[in-house]
Amino acid sequence: PDGSGQRRFDELIATDSRIEPSDWMPAAYRKTLVRQISQHANSEIIGMQPEGNWITRAPSLKRKAILMAKVQDEAGHGLYLYSAAQTLGTDRDTMFENLITGKAKYSSIFNYTTPTWADMGSIGWLVDGAAICNQVPLCRASYGPYGRAMVRICKEESFHQRQGFEILLELMRGTPAQQQMAQESVNRWYAPALMMFGPPDADSPNSQQSMAWKIKRFSNDELRQRFVDMLVPQAEILGVTLPDPDLKWNEERGHYDFGELDWAEFTEVLAGRGPANAIRVSRRRTAHENGEWVRAAARAYADKQSADGQS
Ligand code: ACO
Numbered sequence: 001p002d003g004s005g006q007r008r009f010d011e012l013i014a015t016d017s018r019i020e021p022s023d024w025m026p027a028a029y030r031k032t033l034v035r036q037i038s039q040h041a042n043s044e045i046i047g048m049q050p051e052g053n054w055i056t057r058a059p060s061l062k063r064k065a066i067l068m069a070k071v072q073d074e075a076g077h078g079l080y081l082y083s084a085a086q087t088l089g090t091d092r093d094t095m096f097e098n099l100i101t102g103k104a105k106y107s108s109i110f111n112y113t114t115p116t117w118a119d120m121g122s123i124g125w126l127v128d129g130a131a132i133c134n135q136v137p138l139c140r141a142s143y144g145p146y147g148r149a150m151v152r153i154c155k156e157e158s159f160h161q162r163q164g165f166e167i168l169l170e171l172m173r174g175t176p177a178q179q180q181m182a183q184e185s186v187n188r189w190y191a192p193a194l195m196m197f198g199p200p201d202a203d204s205p206n207s208q209q210s211m212a213w214k215i216k217r218f219s220n221d222e223l224r225q226r227f228v229d230m231l232v233p234q235a236e237i238l239g240v241t242l243p244d245p246d247l248k249w250n251e252e253r254g255h256y257d258f259g260e261l262d263w264a265e266f267t268e269v270l271a272g273r274g275p276a277n278a279i280r281v282s283r284r285r286t287a288h289e290n291g292e293w294v295r296a297a298a299r300a301y302a303d304k305q306s307a308d309g310q311s
Contacts, residue, residue, distance in 0.1 A: 009023065009025055038081075040081050042095070043106040046106045046280050047109075047110045049280055050123065051123060070163065100281065100285040108195055108266060111280060112188070112192050123164060126164075126231075131157050132157045137217035138217075141216075141217075199220065200263075201219045
């Protein structure tokens with residue numbers, strides 16, 4: 001009430017120190033962190049589905065083992081992030097409930113389908129590549145538990161990105177049909193991957209405040225530009241074409257120019273009308289319901305432990 005909490009908070013932010021769970025923080029800071037971290041956790045959990053789709057059909061035992069490990073990593077990322085959100089006083093059951101009832105957001109990218117094996121390559125190269133670009137700066141997010149969770153997540157993401165690149169590289173060194181499958185997959189994932197960074201800065205209601213609070217360190221458009229600049233030389237190594245006729249080097253800016261994205265499509269996906277929104281949420285709900293016996297057993301065990309402890 002004397003304003004000392006706010007002063008201390010402002011000082012921690014100004015000196016690039018970390019806010020920890022027991023520190024005083026403005027209600028709006030807490031709220032925006034719960035929003036972003038829970039959406040991020042949900043994305044990791046829903047993100048297991050497009051790749052889970054290929055585990056039984058991976059083309060070799062080695063690829064299958066790698067894909068299983070990667071999908072398991074995503075489950076782990078989701079769990080760290082739910083834990084980070086819980087330190088802000090939000091409970092996990094509510095976050096799960098909001099996800100399976102379709103109330104909570106998760107990344108637009110996971111509402112696209114994976115019809116071919118090459119999509120495992122594109123997800124690794126483009127989707128995880130975009131995730132790294134977005135998440136490396138989040139390792140310095142002002143909220144301690146979020147920033148620390150991101151450090152480990154980014155290490156794992158960089159392995160994911162390289163395995164995707166390697167899948168595409170192998171396909172591009174293969175038969176004409178394999179090359180075509182890789183190119184078609186890149187054509188489908190490129191623009192949705194660029195949309196992962198969120199709306200253009202002018203239409204991003206949260207960016208300014210999140211940057212002032214040092215949760216976000218760069219704007220959506222800055223990170224999108226960084227990603228495009230990074231992709232072009234990698235696409236050259238792969239021998240794939242990025243599907244944008246307006247993509248070209250701008251000497252003056254020292255960056256690649258690129259074409260306008262289809263923001264109407266982005267809005268549709270966010271509104272729940274993307275190619276796979278319905279199936280993603282319903283699968284998650286079914287998985288949650290099928291897991292009820294595990295939760296019941298864990299509860300019964302915990303109850304028995306505490307009853308034993310009392311006697
Ligand atoms: N998919 C779904 N929703 C999105 C997306 C997207 N690609 N981009 C923005 N939005 C939503 C925002 O959540 C926000 O909605 P809300 O206010 O209801 O929460 C709205 O669109 C407006 O966007 P911004 O004001 O730009 O929102 P914000 O400042 O939170 O920036 C961003 C969005 C960049 C995604 C940020 O939240 C972030 O960095 N999140 C952490 C990273 C993350 O979630 N990654 C998930 C995918 S990567 C992976 O899981 C492998």
